[in-house]
Every structure is written in structure tokens, then in C-alpha cells.
Amino acid sequence: xxxxxxxxxxxxxxxxxxxxxxxxxxxxxxxxxxxxxxxxxxxxxxxxxxxxxxxxxxxxxxxxxxxxxxxxxxxxxxxxxxxxxxxxxxxxxxxxxxxxxxxxxxxxxxxxxxxxxxxxxxxxxxxxxxxxxxxxxxxxxxxxxxxxxxxxxxxxxxxxxxxxxxxxxxxxxxxxxxxxxxxxxxxxxxxxxxxxxxxxxxxxxxxxxxxxxxxxxxxxxxxxxxxxxxxxxxxxxxxxxxxxxxxxxxxxxxxxxxxxxxxxxxxxxxxxxxxxxxxxxxxxxxxxxxxxxxxxxxxxxxxxxxxxxxxxxxxxxxxxxxxxxxxxxxxx
Amino acid sequence: xxxxxxxxxxxxxxxxxxxxxxxxxxxxxxxxxxxxxxxxxxxxxxxxxxxxxxxxxxxxxxxxxxxxxxxxxxxxxxxxxxxxxxxxxxxxxxxxxxxxxxxxxxxxxxxxxxxxxxxxxxxxxxxxxxxxxxxxxxxxxxxxxxxxxxxxxxxxxxxxxxxxxxxxxxxxxxxxxxxxxxxxxxxxxxxxxxxxxxxxxxxxxxxxxxxxxxxxxxxxxxxxxxxxxxxxxxxxxxxxxxxxxxxxxxxxxxxxxxxxxxxxxxxxxxxxxxxxxxxxxxxxxxxxxxxxxxxxxxxxxxxxxxxxxxxxxxxxxxxxxxxxxxxxxxxx
DNA sequence: TTGAAAGCGCTAACAC
DNA sequence: GTGTTAGCGCTTTCAA
Numbered sequence: 001x002x003x004x005x006x007x008x009x010x011x012x013x014x015x016x017x018x019x020x021x022x023x024x025x026x027x028x029x030x031x032x033x034x035x036x037x038x039x040x041x042x043x044x045x046x047x048x049x050x051x052x053x054x055x056x057x058x059x060x061x062x063x064x065x066x067x068x069x070x071x072x073x074x075x076x077x078x079x080x081x082x083x084x085x086x087x088x089x090x091x092x093x094x095x096x097x098x099x100x101x102x103x104x105x106x107x108x109x110x111x112x113x114x115x116x117x118x119x120x121x122x123x124x125x126x127x128x129x130x131x132x133x134x135x136x137x138x139x140x141x142x143x144x145x146x147x148x149x150x151x152x153x154x155x156x157x158x159x160x161x162x163x164x165x166x167x168x169x170x171x172x173x174x175x176x177x178x179x180x181x182x183x184x185x186x187x188x189x190x191x192x193x194x195x196x197x198x199x200x201x202x203x204x205x206x207x208x209x210x211x212x213x214x215x216x217x218x219x220x221x222x223x224x225x226x227x228x229x230x231x232x233x234x235x236x237x238x239x240x241x242x243x244x245x246x247x248x249x250x251x252x253x254x255x256x257x258x259x260x261x262x263x264x265x266x267x268x269x270x271x272x273x274x275x276x277x278x279x280x281x282x283x284x285x286x287x288x289x290x291x292x293x294x295x296x297x298x299x300x301x302x303x304x305x306x307x308x309x310x311x312x313x314x315x316x317x318x319x320x321x322x323x324x325x326x327x328x329x330x331x332x
Numbered sequence: 333x334x335x336x337x338x339x340x341x342x343x344x345x346x347x348x349x350x351x352x353x354x355x356x357x358x359x360x361x362x363x364x365x366x367x368x369x370x371x372x373x374x375x376x377x378x379x380x381x382x383x384x385x386x387x388x389x390x391x392x393x394x395x396x397x398x399x400x401x402x403x404x405x406x407x408x409x410x411x412x413x414x415x416x417x418x419x420x421x422x423x424x425x426x427x428x429x430x431x432x433x434x435x436x437x438x439x440x441x442x443x444x445x446x447x448x449x450x451x452x453x454x455x456x457x458x459x460x461x462x463x464x465x466x467x468x469x470x471x472x473x474x475x476x477x478x479x480x481x482x483x484x485x486x487x488x489x490x491x492x493x494x495x496x497x498x499x500x501x502x503x504x505x506x507x508x509x510x511x512x513x514x515x516x517x518x519x520x521x522x523x524x525x526x527x528x529x530x531x532x533x534x535x536x537x538x539x540x541x542x543x544x545x546x547x548x549x550x551x552x553x554x555x556x557x558x559x560x561x562x563x564x565x566x567x568x569x570x571x572x573x574x575x576x577x578x579x580x581x582x583x584x585x586x587x588x589x590x591x592x593x594x595x596x597x598x599x600x601x602x603x604x605x606x607x608x609x610x611x612x613x614x615x616x617x618x619x620x621x622x623x624x625x626x627x628x629x630x631x632x633x634x635x636x637x638x639x640x641x642x643x644x645x646x647x648x649x650x651x652x653x654x655x656x657x658x659x660x661x662x663x664x
Numbered sequence: 665t666t667g668a669a670a671g672c673g674c675t676a677a678c679a680c
Numbered sequence: 681g682t683g684t685t686a687g688c689g690c691t692t693t694c695a696a
Binding site (some may be wrong): 020047048050051052054055060062066069070071072073076077079080083087092093094095097098110111113114115116137139151170175193223249253256259260278279281282295 | 334377379380381382383384387393394401402403404405408411412415416419424425426427428429442443445446447448457471549555579581584585591592610611614615616625627
């Protein structure tokens with residue numbers, strides 16, 4: 001079997017309590033005995049059993065992360081931010097894909113709780129009342145990232161999506177575009193759907209431009225769906241001369257869809273994306289897009305979670321990170 | 333405190349052993365008592381403690397995944413394949429970024445072992461002799477994915493990178509290109525560097541084309557580095573009329589770098605990438621590239637790991653998945 | 665500064 | 681079918 005704390009104690013001729021103390025950096029150990037123990041550990045290649053430790057101490061130094069889809073260019077960047085900060089604070093991460101599926105999300109929540117994680121990060125999905133009920137019952141802190149609960153009941157890290165969308169569309173409108181199209185996710189999606197759409201509409205109102213339903217296309221976030229939906233927009237009586245897309249990937253779809261039809265970007269149609277994923281500079285023309293600090297959202301949410309786990313003071317449980325627009329070449 | 337198996341036993345007026353039996357689906361329980369227990373569990377909202385269970389059973393149903401960088405479009409796709417199969421077999425995943433850094437990798441290996449994972453998936457990094465020593469000492473099975481050990485000592489899932497590179501370059505050469513450039517990763521990288529470069533050289537030899545050092549540029553896998561390195565290739569006395577890139581992202585860099593200089597793709601220069609990431613169809617012209625089944629590599633490696641963990645028979649510890657070339661519009 | 669001993673919540677013999 | 685009991689490897693009082 002693998003060597004235990006008892007073996008080390010015996011090898012060093014001390015009690016297991018003393019071994020435990022040196023392993024845990026407890027200062028109440030005479031340097032000489034500390035050395036004895038350290039040597040024994042080395043000789044025996046002792047490696048503490050984190051499961052036993054977790055059972056005894058009720059801390060696993062592991063946090064659960066529920067993420068819609070790790071293969072998404074957006075969420076994987078978030079995940080990286082999370083993992084970096086987790087490492088910094090000595091936590092490991094159990095990563096689970098939810099596909100934004102409610103049942104899966106709730107199931108995962110329970111699985112993670114069974115595994116005794118010290119905290120949970122919930123990313124991206126819609127927070128329904130059913131979610132809220134489960135989250136409330138959680139025995140460990142939960143923080144949301146890139147999503148939020150209507151009532152602001154749970155700590156959450158986001159940008160102001162509606163305002164960001166407003167800014168982008170407003171920019172277009174101020175340049176005298178009369179017909180600005182929008183590519184959106186499903187409106188049930190609080191972030192990529194509802195909030196951004198809301199910003200779009202508000203910008204229209206604010207600029208006294210009538211809302212035209214035929215100018216908004218609901219897509220499923222994929223590049224291909226954007227190309228397809230474009231057909232609809234182009235059919236509108238109010239053919240768009242500018243398009244705001246809820247994600248970069250769909251913006252690329254729009255750009256290429258336009259180009260494939262011989263429509264020039266930005267000369268004939270200007271395009272603004274959202275997220276500033278690495279894709280944005282990997283297209284020609286390079287994409288003007290709303291910059292959302294993805295890595296930071298992950299990092300900040302993990303940091304906030306550590307505060308909850310360590311019972312530190314929380315100054316603000318709902319943090320709104322800044323956004324801006326990166327002007328590149330899909331706009332004039 | 334949270335409710336334990338004792339509470340349930342009391343509530344149901346049975347012994348804890350019986351509760352354990354129903355929780356674990358042991359058939360030796362009378363239906364009537366099973367129901368009693370199930371009811372008690374429901375009433376008390378009992379949730380088994382996986383840590384205690386792990387300590388007692390020596391199984392955590394958790395596997396460790398050491399991955400170079402989860403935010404990479406390539407590895408995140410692999411990770412998705414891993415997670416899906418893990419879920420299917422009821423495992424969770426502890427995800428750790430290594431940045432292909434040897435010390436980090438070895439440190440992570442130890443951390444995961446401390447956490448008593450049931451198995452480990454090691455992705456992408458170089459396997460030095462030092463790695464091998466640590467891997468050999470692992471108390472749980474380890475499988476490699478998208479990397480391998482020279483001696484084939486450890487189970488590994490890959491495609492034949494050298495052959496794949498050969499195929500791509502050979503295709504170019506057969507079309508009478510005399511000067512085929514290559515964008516490669518560092519040659520220490522067994523996969524993206526050495527193997528692909530080897531395939532490149534072999535294709536040259538096979539077609540009786542002299543190797544010209546000025547035609548290969550070592551990049552750091554980024555889009556930008558590819559754009560930069562392009563300058564060097566274009567300076568060569570044997571200006572390339574075709575370019576083979578070790579990754580799609582660098583291929584995009586090359587394409588845009590060429591286009592920015594007014595060089596047309598594929599008319600003036602043909603380009604072939606590697607991986608067939610989602611980027612490949614998100615560029616114009618769409619990218620001809622070597623198709624590597626990323627998701628499958630993840631899925632198959634996780635499946636193989638489950639076999640090791642469950643002591644199933646292994647037919648082949650070194651699996652080589654098929655590759656092919658997707659011909660699109662960066663080649664004529 | 666060190667040791668003894670009581671759990672942590674569960675599984676897995678073993679007995680009945 | 682069901683209960684008893686001895687660990688799993690560690691942390692954490694409490695004494696000394």
C-alpha cells in the first residue's frame with residue numbers, strides 16, 4: 001500500500017500528530033524534530049492523502065465549475081481565468097459541461113456538492129426560479145459568472161450587457177444608419193439574448209429609429225446559423241446597412257455571408273460583434289467588436305469565490321466589469 | 333450539520349449498512365425496507381458524502397486531466413471529448429493547465445495523485461525521461477493524448493502526425509510546387525514540431541526536392557507569430573508558392589499576412605493548415621487543412637483510461653486515429 | 665513542544 | 681436480508 005502518516009511517524013520516531021503538524025506547517029514543532037520528520041517524508045516518498053484530509057478537515061481545496069461548453073472559444077477563455085486564480089489560491093477545479101441544460105445544471109450542482117467542493121462557480125446559463133431554489137440550499141458559496149439572477153440574490157460577475165449593446169448600436173445609429181440589423185441568441189438567454197436585445201432596442205428608441213422586427217434574426221450562436229439568418233435580414237424592406245451581432249462568431253458568419261453575396265464590409269454594410277474573442281483579429285477585415293474581459297470575468301469570479309470560502313469581507317457581491325468597443329475595420 | 337447515513341438509518345429504523353446498501357444499489361435488500369430507506373433519504377434530503385466514500389472505498393470517481401491550455405481552440409475541443417465520455421462513465425474531471433511547462437506538469441501530477449484521482453490523462457506536452465520516471469511511479473493508470481513517449485511505454489492516443497504532414501506536403505509537391513514553405517512550432521515539441529517537420533522533410537525527399545532551411549519558420553503557434561515569420565519566408569531566394577502550417581491558427585496568420593501584402597491565396601500561394609479547428613471554415617478563402625479528430629482523441633483516450641481503471645482487457649495501448657485532408661479553397 | 669485518542673462519513677467484511 | 685464493527689488516513693482537541 002502507499003505510505004501513510006503512520007509510516008512516517010514510525011520512521012521519524014514521533015507521533016502522527018507531529019507529522020501532521022509539520023505537513024501542515026504548524027509552527028509548534030522544534031526545528032530538530034521538524035527536520036527528522038521532513039527527512040522521513042523524503043525517504044518514504046510520503047504523499048498526504050487529500051481525501052482523508054478532506055474528510056477530517058471538511059475542506060477539499062476543490063471548487064466546482066459548471067460551464068455551458070468548454071469547447072466554446074468564449075467560455076474556454078473564462079475557464080482559463082478561473083483556473084489561473086484557483087491555482088494561485090491553491091484550489092483545484094472540477095470542470096463540468098452543462099450545455100445550458102437546466103436538468104444537467106441541477107444534477108451537476110448536486111454531484112459537486114456530494115463531492116464536497118468548497119465552492120461553486122456557475123457560468124452562463126439562465127437562472128430560473130428552480131435554479132435559485134437549489135442554489136439557495138447549497139451548503140457552500142456559489143458565484144455566478146457571465147450570467148445573473150434577476151433579483152441579484154446571488155453574487156455575480158458580469159459586464160453591463162444591455163449598456164454594451166446600446167453603445168455599439170448607438171455608435172452605428174449616430175453614423176446615420178437608418179436600418180441596423182441584429183443577430184441575437186434566443187431571447188430566453190438572459191445575456192446573449194435578452195440583455196443585448198434590450199440594449200439594441202433602447203438605442204433605437206434613443207435615436208428615434210423605429211423598431212423593425214424583420215431586422216432582427218434569432219440564431220443559435222453558430223457561424224453557420226448567422227450566415228443563414230442573413231438571408232432573412234437581406235430580404236427586409238429596410239435592408240440593413242449595418243449589423244450588430246451578439247457574438248463574434250456570428251459576426252464572422254455575417255461578414256462572410258455578406259462578402260459571399262458581393263456585399264462589401266464595411267463599405268456597404270458595417271458590422272459590430274461582441275466579446276472580442278481571438279477571432280476578432282483573425283478575420284479580414286478585422287472585426288470591430290464590444291470588448292468583454294472574458295479572462296477577467298473568470299478570474300474575478302474565482303477571486304470572489306475564494307473570499308466567500310475564506311469568510312473574507314465582501315465589498316460588493318455584484319460586480320460589473322467595464323466594457324468598451326474596439327474599433328477595427330468592419331466599421332468605417 | 334448536514335445529514336449523514338446515520339441520520340437516515342435512524343429515520344428509517346434500519347442500520348447504516350442497509351442504508352449504504354440501498355444507496356449503492358445492492359440487490360440484497362427487501363423491497364419494503366428499500367422503500368423505507370428511500371423515503372427517509374428523501375425526507376432528510378440526504379446526499380452521500382463522496383469524500384467519506386472515497387476514503388472508505390479507495391475510489392473517487394474522479395480523473396485528473398493535465399492540459400497545456402484550456403483556452404486553446406484545439407485543446408478545449410479535446411477536453412470536451414474527454415468530459416463527455418467521463419460523464420458517460422460517471423467520472424468527474426479535475427482540469428489543470430500546464431502550459432507545457434515541465435515543472436508544472438510534474439507538480440500537477442503529484443497534486444492529482446494526492447487528491448486520489450482514479451486515473452490521469454496527460455495531454456500535449458513533451459514526455460521527457462523525467463516525465464517518464466514520474467509517470468512510472470504513478471499509483472493509478474495514466475494515458476497520454478495528443479502526445480507520446482518515444483519508447484511507446486505509456487498508452488497514448490494520437491494520429492500519425494508525420495504521415496499527416498507528409499500527405500499534406502506531398503499533395504503540394506505533386507502539384508509541381510518547387511518551393512514549399514513550412515510554419516512549425518518549436519522542434520522540441522514532439523507533435524507540432526518534430527513529427528510534422530519530419531513529415532515535411534520526408535515529403536521533400538520523396539519528391540526529390542532539395543530542403544531549404546530558409547523556407548521553414550519556427551513560430552510560437554500564435555496567429556501573430558505566423559504573420560511575422562512570413563516576412564522571412566518571403567525573403568527567401570526560393571520564394572514559396574505553397575505553405576504548410578503546423579496549425580490552423582498559424583495558417584490563418586499566413587493567409588492574412590499574404591493577403592495584406594497583395595499576394596493572392598490560392599492563386600499565388602497555396603496554403604494547407606493542420607487540425608481542422610472551427611477556424612478552418614471561418615476564413616475566406618476557407619482553409620484546406622489536415623483533419624485531426626480532436627474530439628475523438630479526447631473521447632478515445634478517456635475511454636481507454638476507463639478500461640485501465642476498471643481492469644478491462646486492453647487490445648491496443650497505442651491507438652493511432654485516422655487523419656485525412658479536407659480540401660477547401662486555400663488550395664487550387 | 666509533543667502525544668493520545670476521538671472522530672470525519674462511509675464501505676466492506678463478517679456474523680446472524 | 682440485515683446488523684455489527686473495523687477500518688480508510690487524516691485533523692484536531694485535550695493532556696501532559
